[in-house]
Amino acid sequence: MLFSPNTKELAAMDYQFKEIEQKWQGFWAAHQTFKAEQDSAKPKYYVLDMFPYPSGAGLHVGHPLGYIASDIFARYKRLKGFNVLHPMGYDSFGLPAEQYAIQTGKHPALTTETNINTYRRQLDQIGFSFDWSREVRTSEPDYYRWTQWIFMQLFNSWYNLETDKAEPISLLIEKISTAGSAGLKAVADEDILDLAPGDWAKLSETEQEKELLKYRLTYLRESTVNWCPALGTVLANDEVKEGFSERGGHPVEQKKMMQWSMRISAYAERLLQGLNTIDWPEPIKEMQRNWIGKSVGASVRFKIENPPAGLPTDQIEVFTTRVDTIFGVSYLVLAPEHELVSALTTPEQEAAIQQYIAQTKKKSELDRMADTKTVSGAFTGTYVINPVSGERVQLWIADYVLAGYGTGAVMGVPSGDQRDWLFARHFNLPVIQILDAQQDITLQADLTKEGKYVNSGFINGMHYQEATATLNEWLEKMQVGKAKINYRMRDAIFGRQRYWGEPIPVYFKDGLPYLIKEDELPLLLPDVDKYLPTESGEPPLGRAHEWTYEKQYQYELSTMPGWAGSSWYWYRYMDNQNENAFASEDAIAYWKDVDLYIGGAEHATGHLLYSRFWNKFLKDLGHVNEEEPFKKLINQGMIQGRSNFVYRVVAEDGRGTQTLVSHGLKDQYKTAALHVDVNIVENEVLNIAKFKEFRPEFAEAEFILENGKYICGVEVEKMSKSKFNVVNPDVLIAGYGADTLRMYEMFLGPLEQSKPWNTNGIEGVFKFLRKFWRLFHNDQWEFSVSDAEPTKAEWKALHKIIKKVQEDIERFSFNTSVSSFMIAVNELTDLKCNKKAILQELVLVLSPYAPHITEELWSLLGNNESLSGAVYPEFKPEYLVEDEFSYPVSVNGKTRTNLNLSLALESAEIEELVLADETVQKYLEGKTPKKVIIVKGRIVNIVI
């Protein structure tokens, strides 16, 4: 693209965006125009952007989209009299800086600093109204000491189901030591000890610590984790997409490891319920609901027939959402990884089971997902007893049962579940009808809940509701099961075997973790000689020289994951200099929560869930006041890349030639598509001279043109350097200025919609701003406005836009405002309006979108203060009142003519006038209309 409005000529007279933008950016910085102070005289409004990870590539044109929208909103809210908090910072711990450090030996802190400086320069150029005095960086010790502090609070807390909140662990100790563990309602590991009152004191310190870990909200436990060998670290579930790491796309495998976890599952129900109280996009809420995955059902225990001696239990517990189908159970299945599998395998079945397990292990996660059709499994040789019927059924293992969900065991009801049906068919297990309404169960399962139960013992004849309630009651009474709610969401793995993250403020004594003291925070990230694991396979922190607590205890060597620092950062902005707390009580009480949060939908099940979790936890402990951190959330759409291609003619032998053919003619040749830099293509027309510079090997190439032009092909892809489709905001700002870029990004379409970036059309916005500038200037480009009283038409144009922009911003429809500005300026230009009374208000209305040009004009209009302290013009409906309206008159729903009629007319009078109209007469053809519909001020429809 050739972004070169002829600046040489403009410099003498026209709208000089470069000078204006530099001037006002300097002014805002020097006067701290956007510094937010706690001020209870005004209502607060907190506008937050998802802070960026400062990558080495800098900003491309897609990144600022959300920032521009939130900035417009923030500036608008200031004009509307709100005390606005609009901060920015950096999520500056992360993998890329560390990967770069591994390659170059350069400390990630240095790389990060450089990258942040680039980001800051780019952000400043766009003219954002951020309060930079509140900047935070998650990798700075004065920030991460509080991330560590929150970790310590989590370690020192447990979840009390009785009060339904987190409480200090000291309260738990008190309860256990006085009342024992019997009546305790706590979220905890499965294997907690049964402690009688008084038992606690008899435990050794080590035993006590071990026991407490089973309750702590952050805990160390051997668990199955997503291990990514290429990255050398474990990953949380939300960081794994389809068996590969989200960052880098490396394969991920399951591995058992001692790991730090966060007991987020304790908050599952509150996280689910809270969704009903917040104004978020429905898809994001839906994704969180699915992630939490609540299912209401029952757990049932099946007795093992002739259990071998030495088992910890003689029962197998299953979870089911259809307890009503329990009389239809014809087998039980365990996950191949289930801990009881080897003990319950009979000698005769040993070989078959071993072989099946081996075969399952070989299948990768991906194979297992892709192949859901093949039925597989193996019989253990053991039988279990159905508690409701006393019938014995076979116990199988199969990989369709997942170890990680529920109890890792399911009951097979072939008539009521298609998967179970396929399994039963394949292995010749019985299919039992349970409802009289079930159809064709010899062909497939029937999931119906309709009808009455048959073959179902004491629930025979009942309907679904009654049967379920009866069974739950019965199971509970017989102590073989109970109604149960299950959540899919697992606890979040919290440790990462990496260098560039927050150190976990923990040391080990006798193999057990202990917190360092609060006043020892921050625990600084130590220097290491290399950013790689040690020879013995420990994380990079294992290389730190003499890094021990009190010179004897080994520190924890893993660091916190990327989401740690971002799970509370919005509170730090409230009071970022505070050395005594993560933010003062005053600041938290004043700013409360985020009123508007704008960011990408890719954080739906990561950041946005973890942040809600930490927020709820901090509230439980009384550190913050709100149950939900982000009242309203908007997802800006992704900006995709738009790649251009040239087509190289390929010779018979497959070798590329020195001939390039235009897109429209390429089908006549055998061609290969080559990416071409989008910056040398304008409206799909290739700039051939620049192309020859860009690809010197084609300097002598022949170009087959159509209509004298070389037309490029187009495809939508990810924006990336390798595809030559990256558009850098710096280039656009140099060519058109930040105000044009801001408005063009908004003009592209609805904020929430994903779309490919296409610079075609930016000229239109630039022309608009020049036209706007011209309203204030005479033919000699001298500033010239008049004090004359505006005409009715001028007032109307102004108040239309006052109303429109107000409505648009409040419903986040920024693209429509830009069009409306164009209409307003076109109208005022036609009216040759240069009245100060009109233009001064128009400046204010436009200022959130184009802050630089409007500050300049505001000051030329004689104002000494920045317009950000001004007040948004008041909309006066009387200026829009019309006394005439041009009624569209349709006959049988088709518009045939327009009639100018007074709005004072009543329906009957309108009807009379309309029917008398010549054109209408023509369509009536002398007939009397069946019906005449008149909507006053809208439309007339005549039905013949």
Next chain:
RNA sequence: GCUCAGAUGGUGGAACUGGUAGACACGCAGGACUUAAAAUCCUGUGACCUUAAAAGUCGUGCGGGUUCGAUUCCCGCUCUGAGUACCA
């Protein structure tokens, strides 16, 4: 498979509670200015059919419905994008 979002000119999109579909902008075509080009300004621009002009027909992914009137509401389908995936 399931869940969600979407489909409107050559292009991005507008039409807010059912009321003149295509605002605004890009592109394209023609014209003015210019030695010429760029820039700027003016005019036209959904498709079809005709025309000197007017008029007409069709038209918001496809098929149906409700309504005086549907891009908008309802039912069924197709396609595209996102998320999720043996969740018991």
